[in-house]
Amino acid sequence: MKKNIALLFLTAFLIFSCSSDSSDDTDTPEGDTLVGTWVLTDLTVDSGVDDDDLDFAKEILLFLQGEGCDIVTFTFNESGTLMSDSKINNLSINVGVGGLDVPCPTESDEEDSLWVLDGDQLTISREGEEDQVITIQLEGNTLIIPGESVDENNYAGADAVFTKQ
Template identity: 55%
Template sequence: MKKSIIIVFLAIFTAFSCSTDNEDDSGNTQETTINLLGTWVLTDLRIDENTNDDDLNFAKQLLDAFSALDCDIVTFTFRNDNTVTSEDKTNFIIQNVTAGAGGLSVDCPTESVSETTTWSLDGDQLTFINDDLEEETITIELEDENTLIIAGSDINANNYTGADAVFTKQ
């Protein structure tokens, strides 16, 4: 259930669009719209250098291995009608991982779980309907128009605190 909530959360987060104010050389403020509509893929797990957590390090290794295979483990597709669809293969990873002398060997899972929900954005606060049919709000960060960051503690405080999930717009 937590994984589904995380996926829905991430999907909603990714779909929003927001405005930021930028100051030009003359000191005038101009509004720039960043459009987050489209498909976002989980591409990195950034771990705080002060965090020494074997589970987070293993999760990062797995994500790096899947990225090398062009295997999209988690995707969110945000639409203009304020719906977001998530595709999550994380429940099917374990059956595709083997360890050997050469390191970690993984195959891209072929099965996934798909969910659709609604979302809204107010500034950096993304609100969506979770698996329990309750509104949930998280804080999101845009590094640039193609990079979305969600704090691991917002995804699952027990397992991902000290890490950030990085999504790249496709």
């Protein structure tokens, strides 16, 4: 189960670790802009989906958020650069006598890439890798990435929710 949770966060991180040029505000949905810093704040699971791993991942994310721990942060710059900061690879879930212990990782992985937004299509690219295109929902201070974009076999029915800081 720990591997599935880490895989979800890692895949979300990798999807955003890539991109292609700069953003044009006229291309963004409803005139909103992606430029700014975004933090993973929630994992929404469709009420029709019965998946204990997704529910567990959501609980861990919400617990860490309550502790002031930002697991994944993306900074989309006007220049078309994307800086990602992820603590996922350093996340440890410990089971002890007192229950679960999920400390906020002190180390993180940082990556730079490029991005382009055309309507609701976010393209992210990194040198030497194939561009990735994701259909996103961007409304005000909320960015939603469908779980199917992360891994259609394991995360269908879930969405990664980022909040602009």
